[in-house]
Amino acid sequence: MQIKLRLMVALLGLLSVAATAAELPELIFPEGVGVNIHFVTEHTNDLDLIAAAGFKFVRMDFSWESTERKKGEYTWGDYEELTANLEKHGLRAIYILDYSNDLYEERVSSLHAITHEEQRGTASPQHPKSIAAYARWAAAAVEHFRGQHVIWEIWNEPNGYFWKPKPDVKQYLTLALAAAKAIRTQVPKAKIIGPATSGFDWPFMEEFLKSGVLEYLDAVSVHPYRDPGTPPETVTEDYKKLREMIGRLAPGGKKNLPIISGEWGYSSSTAGVLQEVQAQYLVRQQLVNMLNEVPLSIWYDWKNDGLDRGDNEHNFGTVTADLKPKPAYVAVKTLTHELSGYRILRRIEMDPKDYVLVCVNGSGGCKMVGWTTAKAHSVGVEMPFKSVHRITGMDGFGKGFTPKVKEGDLIFKVEQMPKYYAFE
Structure with missing residues (x-):
């Protein structure tokens, strides 16, 4: 058994070379353990704690409207600061290329992505001029941060109300193709993922997979959220189905694209799960994803967004709003420490x-x-x-x-x- 084990370790070591070349993390703990954040500048204490827990990635919005305030003029300063701070802490970024920009699109009524209440906001890019502007901005951003080992994601949950005024798969695909082509032309070795769907939206995903956009992507990202009473292990069948779809619909050379778990968590609100269960699910989510050869898993969320125990959005964090560790923080720190350098055989x-x-x-x-x-x-x-x-x-x-x-x-x-x- 010991000889066989050593031979398998050697073989897996050879396989890891390909993963390194692609700049996606290897299937080794804790290389692909990540967390979602909601800040750009400052927050040194947050980053200290994130690194101490053993997280290796953070996922964060990369805002179009805050980086292009005048047409054709880009300001990257805040994200330069964040990227530098991440590097100091041994962290890598997934930056989400979102959302729209009122320089190019009009204001519309839509439903809020979380509360589903009516709101006014800027329409998602859906006209030739706004699509072209988004693609130019996205390519410029990737060019500016070339060499910083950033993974770039095209939009966030376009199958939900983050796409305004309402979800439209054809509009999203037009944008995704334009952006991916522009990025790949500007920075051929850029790492691009998508579509970051909310859940396994099979009709949306099928349209995405057969659109031709996979030709430009390095991985397929999805947000495998479950109901509070549904444990992480249930994701296995969904991954199998998604892999089958990728193999059937992807162009040649892209039929084995990795799947990324780009956002997934359980709230410890009064309507969610107990904090101890949240801790169990965080660790099991990471283990089950790795067992299913998902190399990168982003837990939602880093810290609680507020103090209301009854508010679902206020209680996804591994720490409280004032950075006090919850059981989830202790559990993920134990995971990353105990299995550091290990892969599942x-x-x-x-x-x-x-x-x-x-x-x-x-x-x-x-x-x-x-x-x-x-x-x-x-x-x-x-x-x-x-x-x-x-x-x-x-x-x-x-x-x-x-x-x-x-x-x-x-x-x-x-x-x-x-x-x-x-x-x-």
């Missing part, structure tokens, strides 16, 4: 509700991480090596424990919060 076959993953690193080290979607119980798991000198355990919040062994099997108590086992 395989899932052990057992009850479908139980997840025990064998993880390895480049030095031949082995760990297991396990949990269940059912009630807590114990399972016997075969040792990864014939001779194990020492086993240590760590619970999901960083507290150590002594594992039990019976008749050569590890007695693995699986609970809804993942636990970690290290073998020497």
